[in-house]
Amino acid sequence: MEKNKLQAKDLINVGIFTAIYFILFFAGMMLGYIPIFIPLLGLVCPIICGIPFMLYLTKVKKFGMVTLSGIILGLLNMLIGSGVLVLIFGIVFGVAADLIMKSGKYKSWKFTLLGNGVFSLWIMGFVSRMFLTRTEFFDSLVSSYGQEYVDTLMSYTPGWMFPVLFVVTFLGGILGALLGKAVLKKHFEKAGIV
Template sequence: MLQSASSGSLRGKDLITIGIFSAIYFVINFIFMLMGGLHPIMWILMPGFIALFTGVPFMLLCSKVQKMGAILLMGIITGLIYFVTGMFTVVILVTFMIACVLGEMARFISRYHSVNGNIAAFVFFSLGMTGSPLPIWMMHEKFMAQISGQGMPDSYINALESLSSQVMLIVLFLAPVLGAILGAWISKRLFRKHFEKAGMVSHA
């Protein structure tokens, strides 16, 4: 499924590959970020949906760039785009960076060519997006007052209030774990059925 492990630092070709898959990841990510504005439950489940639908670009990136820094750069690119548009809070920047570092560690320990290592890295990486809804629980009163002052409809705020339970906090963290595992499994099936035949990845 994966190419043989590469050594050395990232080169120009690697950076281009990272840029391409980061762009794909960002587009999918952004779509679900927008959908989170439709209803609070969509926002809380957003990290799980993003993980489910970004498994292919993430695992392809891991297959093509088996070097340290690929995941970290993907996270930095995504974070910078959101930050300059004012859509990332300090909380999500922190969770995203922690997730990227843990993902890099998972790949390093598994020597980059392990499928299970890449899946573990994807799980960690996907948990980074939990920082978007996390202020609902971390700074509840201040956050609710903030979104109310920003003109968020009362119906949305009331629905969000009803969902801000400890059970939903568990769901927030569980969703991206399950989504990442399922997304990686789908990617693995697609790799075997399509990408290997097309020569995009090599069989392990």
Template sequence: MTVEMVDHRIDVRMSPRDLINIGIFGALYIVTIGIFNLLEFISPVMTLVTSLASIVAAGVPFMLFLTRVRHAGMVTVFAVIVSGFMLLIGSPPIGFVIGVAAALVAEVLLWLGRYRSRQLSVLAYAVFSTWFVGLFLPMFYARDEFLSSPYMEGMGADYIEDLDTLLSPAVLIAFDLSTLVFGVIGGALGLRLLDKHFRKAGLV
């Protein structure tokens, strides 16, 4: 009687192809959310709406990226690129921390599914999408500093006043929880649209 040994080691080695895929799909992801977020200047309500809409739309390039992911570390590097870019354009530093933390949890989910589980891939994207929470998290503990930041000042006084009125604690909590829900929707949509790619990549 032979016993099959299962290798539980975590492989974090990346090939040049892995890095290229991270760069390409990271750029596609940023462009996708950027297109939607261009509308945030219309009103604070549109800021929330477009953020959630971009989570759904960005599920397509992210899920396609996951068909190229076969070991740990790739999603985390992807998150560093995306969160780093958001930090450069004015997002709060806490957003970078949350982005990397969410990616690490997503990595665990993908590893549990041995990078072959379609359901865990969708859940991994939903968890990854919670980095959007960091966009407004300072409104809980540093509201005045957040509203007076250079990025917000560029939005105009009326916009800032309306945003301050809109983002009550209840609205912020609802938005934070919604990122996970819309992440599931975006992941499922990406999975459906890219089903052939997933089957070709061996995800079941």
């Protein structure tokens, strides 16, 4: 049973790879300064983060590692002002992804691919504020970005876009996983993920 518990080495991997993921995610989020890119962040960010996250998943062999990444990403984004939804989504989709990958014993490519798509949905916690707390969210942007930016962003994000963005973000996670696996083929073979 002891081998199923998270060890110091596992926690170091969680810390290192989650930090790399966050830095790349944050860089991708900079595209949000251009309103047209906001709806595309769910597609772009998981692709950008795909390579390091796939490398991380070759080292994940125990339940809880992906969950911890989701929690840390949620907390970091909450601390920089992204609201509490991003933490809730980080927990929910971190646990869901962990459960999916665990059901493939962390060795199945099919479950790893699906797990990464699901994990990427934590990003929707960031985006959800535009739809679930619409008035407050857009009011808060006016002072920083100006009314023109806010009006443009509102026009790009009508209510029907909310479910579409879940699908787009999931697809971003799938594409990021495929890119990561292609780049890290040797690592996947070494980790025995088939």
